[in-house]
Amino acid sequence: MAACAPRVVARRRTRATKREYEDTCCEECGSGEFGSELLLCDHCDRGFHLFCLRPILPSVPIGSWFCPSCSSSSSNSRFPLVQTKIIDFFRIRRSTQTAVGQDIASPQKKRRRPRSLALTSKKKRWLLPFTPTDDPARRLEQMASLATALTATGADFSNDLTYIHGMAPKSANRPAYEKGGMQVLSKEDADALSLCKTMMKKGECPPLMVVFDPLEGFTVEADKCIKDMTIITEYVGDVDYLKSRENDDGDSIMTLISAANSSKSLVICPNKRSNIARFINGINNHTPEGRKKQNLKCVRFDVDGEARVLLVANRDISKGERLYYDYNAYENEYPTEHFV
Template sequence: MSVTTKKRTRTQFKEGLILTSLMLESKRATFKRPSIIREAEREESPEYVPPSKASRKTPVIQLKKTSAQSTKSPKQIKGKEEEKKNRQSVLSDFFFKKSCKSAECKLSGEQYHKDVIICDICNDMYHWQCTGTLTEMLDCGTDYMCSYCEKQYREFKKFRANTIITDQDDDKCPFCKKGLNGSGSKKQQPKKCLKCVKQFHSGCFSSDQMFCKQCLKIYNQTADELFPQPILRQSAHHSPISPKLQTQGSLSSFFNQAKKTSALSVFTTPMASKKLDGQIFSQGMKVKAKKRSASVSNKRKKPSFKLPALIDDPLLDDDVKDSFKRSFYVKGMRYVTSLVYDHNDCPESMNDPALEAKVQILIKENNDAIYQLREREKAGILPPVLIRYEESQGFFVEAAIDLPDLCLICEYLGEVRTARQSLFNANDSIMELLDTGDSDTSLSIIPEKHSNIGRYFNSINNKNVDSRKKQNVRSIRCQLDGKVTVLLYTKRAVKKGEQLLYNYNEAKECYPTDDFV
């Protein structure tokens, strides 16, 4: 190639660059984006007002999601699909297990699960054709009450009306038969007896702050009948009337009894007995050599329940027993250490955890802690708590000593009834034990004549933020030895003198707590 041809190509290249740059400028001038054209036309209009600096919005840059954020792993997708299937199966099982409660039901096949209505009180299923009162299917959202619940509701209203009339008493002191308002300038503030719920003059009332003279006399005679014999035998060793009468012999007997009961509560449990069998030989009582310690990762265990420490102060122990006796005497209940099945229509065999999928299964360490707690109660050791009373909130539970986190306080005990039997029960401390979706097989705990400390725990106010922060106790429904039980334990460390509170509506919104302190 010659030199002249090289020069020509360079000049042609320069001319091409100039032409392309001119063409691009002309395109930019003629072909504008629609948004720019709209803004230009808006600015040229006479009614245009320029925006202020405050009203100008900064452009928001939206970044595209990366592949790791947008796409999910196949394990996560399978897990979500399995959760949906499990929810659908639980719901389908819940509804398909329900059957029409009418004895005259003749529907079958595909029509059996159509035209179904559910009672708002007992949650039982009926066909509108089988009710005998409805002529057509109810609209969605319409309230319905079955004939059985209507009958029970009428009887409950009559009972409430009669109790309101009988509770109305004259404004006179039952002891001196004089007016409670007083006469002249001297006016006495009346005092109310917690047992008979009658008002007395302060001068006619007993020296006791809870009972009148007549109820106090009955309390001294019958209070011991409310507790089992092991508790009474233990309290007989150290039951001083006043601190001055406390002798050295009674103190030594107290600590000897405490040692016996603590040893009993530890060495009679399955967990402790297995440890002893594995550590000691039968001949010569030689201790086995310790096994090689596991790594730190293997030593980490799941959090398990702890038992509260034993009360080492005899005076405090007497205060605990006295508070228990007084509170149980007011309610007219007997102290029990297990659930009570005293109704023919609700035997112990109905307490079957296989009927509900929500009942939790505890680990071995937690089961052993429950066994130890039951052994303590059988030995007569009460939980280290005090039952107090205030007019603003009634009875409440207070920690007598410091309680650690996950401290197992008690089981919730009482009489076991079916949900249908407890629909209109006036008791304010009913606890759900088993929920099968059927009022004839669902079970509830009603602490009416038999109970333990669980009946006196108060709840937080669900509408108050400060009250929700005070919650320090939780409840759990679990299965043990083929039966369902309810446990109360601390959710955090609790100091001595702090009130023990848990949430009545933690599982279901069924209890109104708006007026709670």
């Protein structure tokens, strides 16, 4: 391997440019060429081509990135849970009868699932609301992990679709535009989704933990067993026209409406406002390993005349298992051959 000149101090999480880092070489191939593809370690400042890493990285990871050598250190395998004002961060509904601390930390009685959500027929399987972790202290840790990831990526928490001036208006979100039609969320499933939203407003979050992986960046793990057909979360963010985002380099844009008239197609952009769905990774489910790892399905519904996207468990998920949704599920329009 060719010797490299002393390295300059790199900015955090950036690709090295030929002008700024002309002395930086890839530790794998020894070449300083393709500077725009050189990723710098946030710990040792050494360079690596995105295409020389194994597995190959399709783009710069979200959050800090550590090279294979530095990532072996346990101190870099997780990120600090630094968020302390959880109630204000998530705008949790404050109880008028109890103290704020008791509103979150007091033990919750086990909720009986509404009768309308029960399986009443072998031909129909209702969506299930998530079951929060019983331990209130653990729920705070789960919310703190999400707050830390959102803060690190410069995003605000939102649990709803948002419509911003200059982007697509709410009136543009019409499921009738969907090419081939869009399935309507049943009353029973709508009740389950509404219950999930209500629990989140009270600080009862899905049993999920955001963790940091040196290769995948921020990612999400199940913090308890999750049953098949459970609503994990809704995919949210700013709604915009696809035509306005065709050259966007964001790695988390989600299809909302794929219209017969392409000018009416909409996408969800979670880079500024989002929830935990922002950190759940898509999987290349066209490979045997991808199909094995996939445990969520991404489903678009007409909910009271508005297109919405839900991430739902497509099988039982074990505690500690990472979540991956079916990135290739709708048409084959994304180059996912290098995805995890």
